[in-house]
Amino acid sequence: TLLQNYPTIAGVGEHPLRPGIVHRLDKDTSGVLIVAKNKKSYALLKKQFQDRLVSKVYRGIAFGLVKEDRGVIDRPIGKSRSDVRTRISGSAARGVLREAVTYYKVLERFPARNMTYMEFYPKTGRTHQIRVHAKAIGHPLVGDMLYRRDAALDKAPRHMLHASSLEIDLPVKGRRTFQAPLPK
Secondary structure: OHHHHOHHHOOOOOOOOOOOEOOOOOOOOEEOOOEOOOHHHHHHHHHHHHOOOOEEEEEEEEEOOOOOOEEEEEOOEEEEOOOOOOEEEOOOEEEEEEOOEEEEEEEEEEOOOOEEEEEEEEOOOOOOHHHHHHHHOOOOEOOOOOOOOOHHHHOOOOOOEEEEEEEEEEOOOEEEEEEOOOOO
């Protein structure tokens, strides 16, 4: 595990069970994750996420054929009234709605499978943001058991979302881009 390989990160961060973890990915989302080695680095990196200075690129496979080659989804997100595990965009949400903006680009369409391979560029970082926004435009992610009722029919092992790259300023090395290859 991370802590076994880097014992000095114990106590770094906001949660003892996630030492050094600067940001989170949804459960079952693969890809790039940033880990801070010490408290000072953690604070500097975390602030960049809060100030929206981090560039993130996700890749995913959406159900259906997305018509526009590029677009922006600008829909606030709040908690679902019917399921505490999920978020929702629009007036059906309970509590405070928080700004959420996701840009997207179609990489390839698969008409025979009724799916679209896409890149997502979230401007904000809300819980489940890409998954909620994909559903909001009528193209939920393939395999997303939380946001697509018939996802079990996809026979996907998980929702098809991958944190492909992340660009951030490191405390010593300056602006860097980290990439994670797509899993099989």
